[in-house]
Amino acid sequence: MTLVFRFLGQRFYHFFYHLGCFGDLLWKTAKSLGDFKIYSALVGEQMLRIGVQSLPITIYIAAFAGMVTTIQSSENFDQFVPAYLIGFVVEKGILRELSAVLTGLVLAGRVGASIAAELGTMRVTEQIDALETLAFNPVSYLIVPRVIAGTLMFPVLTIFAGFIGVTTGWLSAISIMNVTTVEFFKGAREFADNKDFILPMAKSFLFGAAITLIACYHGFNSKGGAEGVGNAATKAAVTSCLMILFLDFLIAALILFKY
Amino acid sequence: MIEIKQLFKRFEGNEVLRGVDLTIGKGHTTAIIGSSGSGKSVLLKHIIGLLKPEAGCVFLDGVCVTDLNYEQLKDVRKKMAMVFQGAALFDSMTIAENVGIGLYSHTRMSREQIARRVTECLDWVGLHKIEKLSPAELSGGMQKRVAIARAIAMEPEILLYDEPTTGLDPIRANSINDLIVHLQNKLDVTSIVVTHDMNSVERIADFVAFLHNGRIRFEGTVQELRESEDVILRNFVEGVDEVETLAA
Numbered sequence: 001m002t003l004v005f006r007f008l009g010q011r012f013y014h015f016f017y018h019l020g021c022f023g024d025l026l027w028k029t030a031k032s033l034g035d036f037k038i039y040s041a042l043v044g045e046q047m048l049r050i051g052v053q054s055l056p057i058t059i060y061i062a063a064f065a066g067m068v069t070t071i072q073s074s075e076n077f078d079q080f081v082p083a084y085l086i087g088f089v090v091e092k093g094i095l096r097e098l099s100a101v102l103t104g105l106v107l108a109g110r111v112g113a114s115i116a117a118e119l120g121t122m123r124v125t126e127q128i129d130a131l132e133t134l135a136f137n138p139v140s141y142l143i144v145p146r147v148i149a150g151t152l153m154f155p156v157l158t159i160f161a162g163f164i165g166v167t168t169g170w171l172s173a174i175s176i177m178n179v180t181t182v183e184f185f186k187g188a189r190e191f192a193d194n195k196d197f198i199l200p201m202a203k204s205f206l207f208g209a210a211i212t213l214i215a216c217y218h219g220f221n222s223k224g225g226a227e228g229v230g231n232a233a234t235k236a237a238v239t240s241c242l243m244i245l246f247l248d249f250l251i252a253a254l255i256l257f258k259y
Numbered sequence: 260m261i262e263i264k265q266l267f268k269r270f271e272g273n274e275v276l277r278g279v280d281l282t283i284g285k286g287h288t289t290a291i292i293g294s295s296g297s298g299k300s301v302l303l304k305h306i307i308g309l310l311k312p313e314a315g316c317v318f319l320d321g322v323c324v325t326d327l328n329y330e331q332l333k334d335v336r337k338k339m340a341m342v343f344q345g346a347a348l349f350d351s352m353t354i355a356e357n358v359g360i361g362l363y364s365h366t367r368m369s370r371e372q373i374a375r376r377v378t379e380c381l382d383w384v385g386l387h388k389i390e391k392l393s394p395a396e397l398s399g400g401m402q403k404r405v406a407i408a409r410a411i412a413m414e415p416e417i418l419l420y421d422e423p424t425t426g427l428d429p430i431r432a433n434s435i436n437d438l439i440v441h442l443q444n445k446l447d448v449t450s451i452v453v454t455h456d457m458n459s460v461e462r463i464a465d466f467v468a469f470l471h472n473g474r475i476r477f478e479g480t481v482q483e484l485r486e487s488e489d490v491i492l493r494n495f496v497e498g499v500d501e502v503e504t505l506a507a
Contacts, residue, residue: 038364121350130347133307134361134413135336137329 025217028139029147035140042145050111050146050212051153055160057110058103062161065098066090066168074177083179087187090169091196099162100200101248104207107154108240112215115146116236119219120229128220143216147209154208158200195255203251210247211240260285261306261417261449266315268301275301276312277473283466288443288450290460293470294495299453300344300421302470306451307339307419308332319417337365340410341419346402348394354381354405355390361413380408383445384438400431404438411442418442420452424459436462457496460484469495 032039073089119142122128131138166188173179215236222232261283268276275298283289293299304310306317308324316323324335348357358377362368368376377390384404394402403423410418420439424432436459443450443463452463460467460481467484469477469492477484477492487493494500 125345126343126347127349129304129309130341130343130349132309133336133339133341134409135333135365136360137333 021221022213022217025139025143025220026213029143029213029216032137032140032144035137035144038137038140039144039148042141043148046145046149047153049114050107050149051156054107054110054153054157057106058157058161059164061102061106062094062099062164063168065102065161066094066165066170067172069093069098069165070169070172071176074173077177082187083177084183084187086173086177086179087170087184087189088191089187090166090173090184091188091192094165094169095162095196096199097248099165100158100203100207101244103157103161104154104204104211104244104248105241107157107207108211108244109237111150112211112236112240113233115212115215116219116222117229117233119216120222120232123220123222124225124228138220143213143220146216147212150208150212151205152208154204154211155201158204162200199251199255202255203248206247206251207244210243214240214243260320261451262318263302263306264316264318266302266305266317267313268298268305268310269313275473276305276315278315279470279473279475281468281475281478283449283451285449286447287465288439288452288463289466289468290452290454290464291468291470292455292457292460292495294455297470298473299455299470303341303419303421303451303453306417307336307341337413338415339417339419340413340415342403342406342410342421342423344422344425346394346399346406348402348405348409350394352393353390354392354394354397357394357405358409358412360409365413376412377408380412381405383411383442384408385434400427400435403427403435407435407438407442411446414446415448417449417451418446420450420454422454422456423452424454424456429458432456432459433462439463457498471495 069090070086073086073093077083077086119128122142128138128142131141170181170184173184174181218232218236218239222228261281263279263281263283266276266279267274279302281291281302291299291302301310305312305325306319308317308327312325316325318324319335319338322335324332327335348354349360352360355374355377358380359373362373362376366373374390381387381389384407386401386404386408389397389401389405394405397405407423423435423439427435439450439452440463442448450463452459454460464481466480467477468475469484471491477487477489479487484492484496
């Protein structure tokens with residue numbers, strides 16, 4: 001029994017310890033936004049790495065998400081449910097949920113692990129210490145450009161994902177179902193509202209900030225050589241995925257129930 | 260002048276520094292020696308403000324470095340430079356960018372002036388026409404030289420070296436030692452070298468401090484080190500295991 005309490009106590013202690021450290025990093029990042037001269041030149045490069053280089057995988061995922069949504073939904077459409085409603089299902093499913101969440105989950109692995117591994121390697125090889133000794137603020141130099149790039153590029157990737165997902169959904173619908181293009185878009189337009197845009201944008205904006213911050217936190221605090229860097233990358237990917245699902249629920253609840 | 264007073268530091272219950280007192284004179288090379296894990300690098304990181312102590316203070320020209328806030332510390336760090344054990348060059352940058360990084364951000368020099376300064380610093384450490392290479396394309400010895408070039412680029416008053424010859428063959432190690440002496444004569448800086456290589460100490464140091472069990476056990480000139488009759492210091496200098504001595 002004592003062991004169980006000790007285990008739980010340690011878990012609670014570690015949880016709140018990391019929460020406090022993460023809050024501290026968040027505060028330092030917010031304060032460092034004023035060091036525009038240092039990070040401004042680095043944001044473009046990070047936007048390229050986080051955003052542009054993630055575009056192929058985003059398109060691939062969105063394309064299959066659109067096709068699978070149509071194929072799986074088509075089974076439920078018969079004489080009782082008008083076929084044109086497939087447009088509604090694809091539009092809502094892809095735009096409101098899948099474009100942001102699937103992109104976020106995949107990029108949590110691709111971008112999150114990559115940032116954590118890069119910063120973790122810099123930490124264990126004393127490159128971050130070297131930056132400090134050269135009178136640089138490592139938060140301004142390393143974290144702020146990545147967080148800004150992630151926060152700006154995730155919504156762009158989500159727009160691409162939404163467009164590609166609906167397009168492949170439409171192409172699948174006119175190929176395998178008895179639906180015309182006009183009917184598909186009639187179904188899509190009939191129930192469309194501005195939340196179909198607000199929801200994915202709000203989600204992707206927060207996902208971008210959360211993934212990059214979590215990855216930077218784990219990378220920055222990695223210890224113990226190659227094993228430590230590997231652990232940091234794993235923790236970054238796993239924590240980011242969990243955070244995405246939590247934020248997805250939170251934003252959906254806030255926007256759909258409050259407004 | 261650097262004065263270290265009653266410095267204490269522990270990591271997760273392990274007490275590394277237990278009241279270090281040390282004075283380092285201006286314009287000299289001081290070697291801090293001690294066995295592996297004795298806290299030499301930890302002491303060096305306190306001097307440049309990378310670590311905060313549990314108690315005690317590092318005074319730089321009368322100012323307590325350990326009490327400074329981040330902005331004040333940045334100003335102090337512009338007077339210092341550190342050469343890390345593993346060189347710690349930035350992988351994503353070229354050699355020229357590595358050496359010139361401080362000049363780009365902390366000076367108003369033009370790109371041409373920075374390029375000239377980078378070439379000059381690389382010449383001083385005996386490296387030529389490697390500006391466009393990446394750190395991964397250099398050998399360990401060359402990386403250490405680039406790290407020294409980066410350290411001297413901003414013309415610091417104090418140079419800290421963390422085990423500069425570790426991992427190098429004797430010839431490369433001696434060339435690094437000669438370089439440290441050469442830069443000391445040329446730039447007239449205060450150098451602090453953490454090492455456990457007694458050959459380095461003999462070649463480069465004016466003064467020596469021996470860190471043992473978290474405290475400074477010996478402080479003096481190289482001549483005084485040679486003449487010391489302290490058994491623990493003698494054992495370290497001669498490479499004799501303490502257990503063997505006790506058994507004998």
